[in-house]
Amino acid sequence: MDTADYLLKLERDMTGGFLHLLVLDHVHRLGPIHGYGLIKAMEESTGSQDKWKEGTVYPLLALLEREGLLKSRWGKPTEGPRRRYYEITPAGREVRELAVMKWHRLRRNLDKILERDG
Amino acid sequence: MSAIIEDYLRAVRRQISHLPLKEQSAVMAEIETHLKTETKRLRGTEKELSADEAALRATHAFGDPKELGVAYGAGGGVVNRTTGQVLLDVAILTSRAAGRGVRGTLKWTGIVAAAAVGVAVLLLLVGLVFAGVVLNIFQDDIRESIPRPLYDYSGTWAQTSPYSDTVTDSFQVREGVREFQIAFRVNPASITGPGCLARIVLTAPDGTTAYDSGATCTTTHQTRTLSQKGTWTIQYTYVAYAGSVSVEAMYYQDVRQA
Numbered sequence A: 001m002d003t004a005d006y007l008l009k010l011e012r013d014m015t016g017g018f019l020h021l022l023v024l025d026h027v028h029r030l031g032p033i034h035g036y037g038l039i040k041a042m043e044e045s046t047g048s049q050d051k052w053k054e055g056t057v058y059p060l061l062a063l064l065e066r067e068g069l070l071k072s073r074w075g076k077p078t079e080g081p082r083r084r085y086y087e088i089t090p091a092g093r094e095v096r097e098l099a100v101m102k103w104h105r106l107r108r109n110l111d112k113i114l115e116r117d118g
Numbered sequence B: 001m002s003a004i005i006e007d008y009l010r011a012v013r014r015q016i017s018h019l020p021l022k023e024q025s026a027v028m029a030e031i032e033t034h035l036k037t038e039t040k041r042l043r044g045t046e047k048e049l050s051a052d053e054a055a056l057r058a059t060h061a062f063g064d065p066k067e068l069g070v071a072y073g074a075g076g077g078v079v080n081r082t083t084g085q086v087l088l089d090v091a092i093l094t095s096r097a098a099g100r101g102v103r104g105t106l107k108w109t110g111i112v113a114a115a116a117v118g119v120a121v122l123l124l125l126v127g128l129v130f131a132g133v134v135l136n137i138f139q140d141d142i143r144e145s146i147p148r149p150l151y152d153y154s155g156t157w158a159q160t161s162p163y164s165d166t167v168t169d170s171f172q173v174r175e176g177v178r179e180f181q182i183a184f185r186v187n188p189a190s191i192t193g194p195g196c197l198a199r200i201v202l203t204a205p206d207g208t209t210a211y212d213s214g215a216t217c218t219t220t221h222q223t224r225t226l227s228q229k230g231t232w233t234i235q236y237t238y239v240a241y242a243g244s245v246s247v248e249a250m251y252y253q254d255v256r257q258a
Helices: A003-017 A019-030 A035-046 A054-066 A090-116 B003-015 B021-045 B051-062 B065-071 B082-137 B139-145
Strands: A070-074 A084-088 B148-157 B164-173 B177-188 B197-203 B209-212 B220-226 B230-239 B243-253
Touching: A019 A035, A019 A054, A019 A084, A019 A090, A035 A054, A035 A084, A035 B021, A054 A070, A054 B021, A054 B051, A054 B065, A084 A090, A084 B021, B003 B021, B003 B051, B003 B065, B003 B148, B003 B177, B003 B243, B021 B051, B139 B243, B148 B164, B148 B177, B148 B230, B177 B197, B197 B243, B209 B220, B230 B243
Parallel strands: none
Antiparallel strands: A070 A084, B148 B243, B164 B230, B177 B220, B177 B243, B197 B209, B197 B230
């Protein structure tokens, strides 16, 4: 695997690791929102369309809903094609805030280590 | 709907067959809407794309149906769980604390509900005993009529210039199989250049050709019912441009075989 391929794989792995937080954050800011709209919003805000397979997001939404962090409802037939709209629950808001704090702490620690190593 | 999206959805449905039926329908509805929306968006922004080319891009961007099936599994599948596990542990602790306040209120409602459930369970047990008797009498017929998965394959191809590629696969038909049904689907996409060929050849264990779609440029949906035991070989030839192929086989047991 050459350097460019490896870097692409690394970037995908890093993004994939924080997909839960990305999804929670976007639903928190933009909800109620359907899966397609959420995916496009995430692609726009992360500046890329190839960091993850779009199909990965839907099972994640289902998982977060099972865990009580999101809730969903189906759109009315008059609103066009059959879409499921997601919004964050109070538990999801709490988890998101804690996760953001953990992320900031992790980033500060990583920055210190990387600056120290030059 | 594009045949390419139809084939893709069929492949996804096979991979999520472990989910409850209601959940399967919900997942399929979401994915179908996503793919149709994305195909429409692609054709709106890239005018030169044909409907099939846009469908191929949309299904490719969505991902491998097998990986989707894993992702919809009990463990959450391919989604990286390192950070996710932290989030979920906190969520579980939060929901337990909220539950304590609710339990007291539900106590008396629960007692009334339990009595109603008891009567329903008794009626269900009587019904199940009767059904069990009927099932015993007709169990061989029932077992022989249940289709079971034997083989499936789906593939797409998209090239900008003529090329040729052959994929060979095989599956076993064991003793105890009464017969199997195999369905072939070839969906060549709209032609963007000269030539459009795809071919499926199914060879029986005795070497005879059981099915040959011929070099075809037209949409093909065919079904065969076969019964020979042994190793079946199936060869897919992709030649030029774009399209999708899917093959699915289901077998029926021979329960009364001596």
